[in-house]
Amino acid sequence: MRDTRTPDLDRYPELHSRWNRRTFIQGAAAGTALLALGGALYRLAGDDLTRAARAEARKDGRPRLPPGQRVIRQLRNMGGDEGPGDVKSFRLRVHGAVTTPFELDYAALLKLPQAEQSSDVHCVTGWSRLDALFKGVRVSTLAEKAGVKGDVRHVIFESHHGYTANVPFPEATAPNVMVSYRMDGKPFAIEHGAPVRAIVPDLYFWKSAKWLTGVRFVVRDEPGYWEVRGYHNHADPWAEERYG
Numbered sequence: 001m002r003d004t005r006t007p008d009l010d011r012y013p014e015l016h017s018r019w020n021r022r023t024f025i026q027g028a029a030a031g032t033a034l035l036a037l038g039g040a041l042y043r044l045a046g047d048d049l050t051r052a053a054r055a056e057a058r059k060d061g062r063p064r065l066p067p068g069q070r071v072i073r074q075l076r077n078m079g080g081d082e083g084p085g086d087v088k089s090f091r092l093r094v095h096g097a098v099t100t101p102f103e104l105d106y107a108a109l110l111k112l113p114q115a116e117q118s119s120d121v122h123c124v125t126g127w128s129r130l131d132a133l134f135k136g137v138r139v140s141t142l143a144e145k146a147g148v149k150g151d152v153r154h155v156i157f158e159s160h161h162g163y164t165a166n167v168p169f170p171e172a173t174a175p176n177v178m179v180s181y182r183m184d185g186k187p188f189a190i191e192h193g194a195p196v197r198a199i200v201p202d203l204y205f206w207k208s209a210k211w212l213t214g215v216r217f218v219v220r221d222e223p224g225y226w227e228v229r230g231y232h233n234h235a236d237p238w239a240e241e242r243y244g
């Protein structure tokens with residue numbers, strides 16, 4: 001079994017200076033104590049968060065919590081066919097209908113303009129995780145660097161083992177959409193898409209491809225892994241676009 005709580009300092013070299021082992025141990029101990037409080041309290045807290053979120057509105061006027069969603073406190077592991085997960089072998093292809101396709105390794109990704117954004121994510125199975133702080137590089141930054149052609153209409157996120165997710169170009173280049181390598185200051189655990197995953201907060205979470213290998217700009221839409229298996233092609237949580 002991999003210990004998914006401990007960041008692998010060999011694979012995340014830029015953490016060497018920042019990561020304080022003591023803080024980690026304290027955090028882990030606090031986590032254990034919280035868990036010991038038991039399921040009932042935990043559930044209650046989740047229900048409180050759900051009620052609170054239902055009463056809030058977003059800047060765009062939509063309710064903070066999409067219909068049919070319940071707030072949970074941590075991302076649930078929704079599975080999938082894992083990639084290797086290490087930063088050493090990580091490569092991201094930015095390609096398709098662009099004038100300058102390119103490939104980034106992890107170090108090159110970190111050299112691009114970085115973005116940090118707090119977002120809510122919504123899984124089609126009914127849970128939402130609020131206020132997760134994602135760090136990474138905006139898809140709009142990648143699009144600009146690649147020089148997308150004028151007739152591009154969709155972005156295809158590509159992952160290991162053939163998983164893909166399609167997102168309309170205007171939505172994929174929104175400021176809160178990024179290829180991300182940190183959540184709440186920590187690298188993603190392997191099962192959550194390490195080292196780099198897509199984050200598309202305003203569409204159901206299946207669009208946020210884990211173990212990312214490519215971002216492809218296309219003229220013609222290409223329904224992805226879940227979209228060809230009966231899920232909605234667009235996946236707007238506020239319109240409950242769950243099934244196609």
Ligand SMILES: Nc1nc2c(c(=O)[nH]1)N[C@H]1C(S)=C(S)[C@@H](COP(=O)(O)O)O[C@H]1N2
Pocket residue numbers: 075076077078079080081123124159160163191192193205206207208209210211
């Ligand atoms: N490569 C890949 N990405 C994926 C998936 C997958 O199976 N493979 N599952 C998707 C689904 S259905 C969801 S809900 C989220 C779950 O992310 P999490 O496990 O980090 O919560 O990842 C999405 N990204």
Ligand SMILES: [Mo]
Pocket residue numbers: 078123124125205206
């Ligand atoms: Mo999902």
